[in-house]
Amino acid sequence: MKKSNLLSTAAFLFVSVCCTSFLCSCSDTAPSENVGGIELSFPTEHYQEALDGRVIVLISKNIETEPRFQLRDDSKTCQAFGMDVNDWNPGEPLQFDMEAFGYPIKSFDSLPSGEFYVQVLFHKYETFKRADGHVVKLPMDRGEGQQWNRAPGNLYATPQKVTITNGQFPAISITLDQKIPPIAEPEDTKYVKHIKIKSKLLSDFWGRDMYVGAHILLPEGWDTHPDVKYPLAIMHGHFPSDFGGFRTTPPDPNMEPEYSERFDVEGYNVIVQQEAYDFYKTWTGPDFPRVIAIKIQHPTPYYDDSYAVNSEAQGPYGDAITYELIPHIEQQFRGIGEGWSRFVYGGSTGGWESLAVQVKYPKEYGMAFVACPDPIDFRAYCLVNIYEDENAYYQEGPFRKTLVPGHRDYLGNVDASLKDMNYRELVLGTKGRSGQQWDIWEATYSPIDEEGYPKRIWDRLTGKIDKEVASYWKENYDLAYIMKRDWEKHGKDWEHKIHIYCGDMDNYYLNNAVYLAEDMLSETTAPYYNGEVDYGDRAEHCWNGDHENGNHISRLRYHRMFIKKYVDKVDKVAPKDADLKSWRY
Structure with missing residues (x-):
């Protein structure tokens, strides 16, 4: 789940008592005849063909950062309006719909008076002719992690100043003269490798070439122990970037420390680099378990990852990851290649995915460490x-x-x-x-x-x-319900494998679903689930079972925490003749 910043309860309580919110009151206002217009165009130097997509008009009070980076859930947000566009030709004037839906204020004529900055962005869509016969227009991820305000190929304009008076928006003309550049592919190093493979399953579903991939962290000694095969530590979650939590050099001494509003910590950027460097020293040290760690890359036209399961709208991502990508990685990098030797972990989105693949592929994965998962019981969505x-x-x-x-x-x-x-x-x-x-x-x-x-x-x-x-x-996707429904069938395959961690003050109330799932697991028999459910006192989103460090630190230590937990428990899920020694050199 993605994060937003925090304000006080007071404004929320004021809105709650009013029967309907301010947003509702805006919807009752008829569009003003005084509202001006926004004429848009884009030059042929960026695209020569007609475009489909979404035009987003952003209005902000300041430009300390561009308006496209100011849209958020809380009261610090800028204003935005959106409109779908089909077949927009280069150089062709486009009139923005001045009755378009807006957030947080619904209509243009309800905007406050004053001086503001306007920026327009065009989020480009592509056409997909799926195997199910549907033709859909969607924004394919382009390496940025499905971020509309950063997606390569999207067009945007330089912010310009406008004056709004008594609900009257001025008539303006805007050219989307800027184009977001492509993102460079990451380079391999001694420890970190990158792969991308064409998925036949997904390509068949989407009617075009589709790919899945992974960032791979090789263990110390992988190159000097050519006969050893390793367990696979699979970290789930939305990770468009490289293996950034692994740094072979100390923090940059010239980096200016930055304040983290979320954690109220000075110099958090320095802390992040120090943690990444400490992990490198731990990973290559004499006492850390030797496994192959991977971060799966599976962006879709809907999000920066697929949620790692098969679905009607996105296709067979669960099967593509489990039966195409993971065996490919194990073959290329000497994984053991058996279900007990693959374990999954992650937080938030990755927490849900880790539990989901363990539930839906009970024999293909050997253990799941599930932190602050997205709702795993839909009675508490x-x-x-x-x-x-x-x-x-x-x-x-x-x-x-x-x-x-x-x-x-x-x-x-x-x-x-x-x-x-x-x-x-x-x-x-x-x-x-x-x-x-x-x-x-x-x-x-x-x-x-x-x-x-x-x-x-x-x-x-x-x-x-x-x-x-x-x-x-x-x-199909209520994980707690599915486990309860199918325990008689798969309980033995899930025994010892399910471990869940969540802060009891999760920012998105995700702990409520964990409570319900824990109740269900505590009642299991033949066998009892024999796993773990743990809560962090006043811990927020991304808490992962670390009772010793603050959330700003513990959320950076998923690899070192969960890899050790798996190795300590692997004998409970491995067959009696499994090799549990050669990879512990």
Whole structure:
């Protein structure tokens, strides 16, 4: 799950008491006849062909950073409006729809008066002719991790100043004269390698060449022990970047220390580099287990990773990773190549994925270490019970409605409602194309609609939950429910393998689903699950079982923590004749 910054509870409570939020009041305002217009164009030097995509107009009070980097869930956000575009030709004027949906204010004529900066960005889509017969237009990841404001090939304009007076937006003309450059492929080093393979399964599904890959960290002595085969430590999560947590040199002495607002820590960038260097020394030291560690790369047209399972909207990513990519890595880099010798770990998205592949491929993976997972029981889909609640945005009573919180800090201070978070995504993309958190959950868990896009679990404008979609989610992706349903069949394959860690003040309330999953696991018999569930006192998102260090440190130590945990427990899942010695040199 992706992170937003924190504010106080006071503003949230004020909005909650008002029956409907400020956003709702904006929707009741008729468009003003005084609203001007925004005429857009892009030059032929960037593209010669017609383009499909999403135009995003951003309005900010300052340009300390560009407006395209200021859109967020909390009250520090800039304003944004979005509009779908098809067949936009170079040099052709395009009129932006001044009645387009906006966040956090819904309509142009409700904007406050004053001087502002306007920036426009175009998020480029591609056309996919899928094997199921659907033709869909989606933004393919281009190495940036499905970040609309950084995606190579996207067009944007230099911010320009405007004055808004009494709801009147001026008539302006903007040329999207900037194009985000491509991202260079990472280079191999002694320890870190990179692979990318064409997936037949995914290429067949999407109707074009599709690839999966991995960043690979080789153990010390891999090159001098050519006959040794190694366990595979598989870290799941959204990782568009290189193996950045591994650094062979000390921190840059010339780097200017930066303050981390999230952790309230000075010089956090220096801390990150020091942790990466310390991991290198630990990894190559005499006492660390010798395994091959990998970070899987599986971006999709919906997100920076696929959630590592098969789905109707995204295709057979689970099978592509398990039966194509991992065997390829094991063959090329001398992995043991047996289910017990592959273990998975990760946090947030990676936490859900680690549990999901262990549940859906019980014999193919030997252990799962699951930190702060995305909802693993949909009775607690954050703060929504999709089976019993009628509306995701409000707790409704006979005389008032209270907004459902979406994000908090470790003291419970709320800075965004669930509705805020969904509205922001709706501005960034319709039909599940925002590249953000709530959309990827639908792209993963939902059946497809008549156009071939994921069905909504709830109406994005009203919050009304679709119970048929919820039922589909339950049978296919509610991990706690699936384990309970299938324990008699797969319990022996899951024994000793499930280990879950979560802060009890997770920013997204993910601990609530862990409580429910723990209740289910504690009742298992024949066999008992024989794993672990642990909670961090007042720990926020990404807590991973480290009771000794703050979250700003522990979240940087996934490899060194979970690899050791696996090695300490591997004898419980390995067959009696397994080689547990040669790779421990």
